[in-house]
Amino acid sequence: MLWAEFAEAKELAAATRKKWEPYFRQLIKRIGTDDMSSVTEQHLLDWRDALLASKASRRNVKFGYIAAARAFFRWAKNEKKLATNPAAEVVVTISDKKNKKNKVGFDHREAHIILAAALGPQNARMTEENKAARKWVPWLCAYTGARVNEITQLRACDVVEKDGSRAFTSDPRQGR
Numbered sequence: 001m002l003w004a005e006f007a008e009a010k011e012l013a014a015a016t017r018k019k020w021e022p023y024f025r026q027l028i029k030r031i032g033t034d035d036m037s038s039v040t041e042q043h044l045l046d047w048r049d050a051l052l053a054s055k056a057s058r059r060n061v062k063f064g065y066i067a068a069a070r071a072f073f074r075w076a077k078n079e080k081k082l083a084t085n086p087a088a089e090v091v092v093t094i095s096d097k098k099n100k101k102n103k104v105g106f107d108h109r110e111a112h113i114i115l116a117a118a119l120g121p122q123n124a125r126m127t128e129e130n131k132a133a134r135k136w137v138p139w140l141c142a143y144t145g146a147r148v149n150e151i152t153q154l155r156a157c158d159v160v161e162k163d164g165s166r167a168f169t170s171d172p173r174q175g176r
Contacts, residue, residue: 002036002081006072009079020068027069036076041086044069048090062092114138146170 003024007017028034030050031043044066051061070087077085106114118138122131133152140151150170158168 001034002076003072005081006075010071010075019064020072023065023068024072036073037082039073039086041088041090044087044090048092052092058092058094062094066090066092111142115142 003021006012012020027039027043027047030047031039048061048066051065052058056065066087069090073082073085073087076082115138118135122134126134137148137151140146141148144151154168154170158170160167160169
């Protein structure tokens with residue numbers, strides 16, 4: 001079966017196989033054959049629409065079912081196992097409405113609570129390094145807009161002096 005060949009060739013993790021295999025069994029049941037060369041874009045569009053009609057979340061359909069199909073059919077086409085990739089243009093759109101409602105950052109009251117706590121008493125059992133981090137990381141984040149992981153991954157060589165002031169450079173390509 002082409003699915004098994006794909007899973008072996010791509011060295012899919014056991015968790016990915018466990019998650020994706022039912023998707024393909026469901027697709028095979030829907031179209032009535034395990035011959036992937038007979039799958040058309042319309043089959044996949046109908047499958048997508050049926051999934052959405054069954055109240056599956058748009059996110060799960062997009063990043064689960066359709067993502068698995070796209071990866072499989074792209075591999076099969078690239079490896080010349082299939083003449084076409086019927087999943088190439090099958091998409092699921094997700095509304096940005098929820099994302100627009102999500103607030104970005106903290107309001108003034110929340111920022112005050114966090115920064116006041118950073119100046120508060122520290123646990124006596126903490127190391128000096130941990131105490132310093134608990135104090136300075138929130139303040140550095142507040143003043144620079146950097147994320148906690150960006151601040152905590154800084155190295156001594158990332159701190160530079162520029163025009164008489166100290167600054168730090170952060171290079172995401174460093175992969176720290």
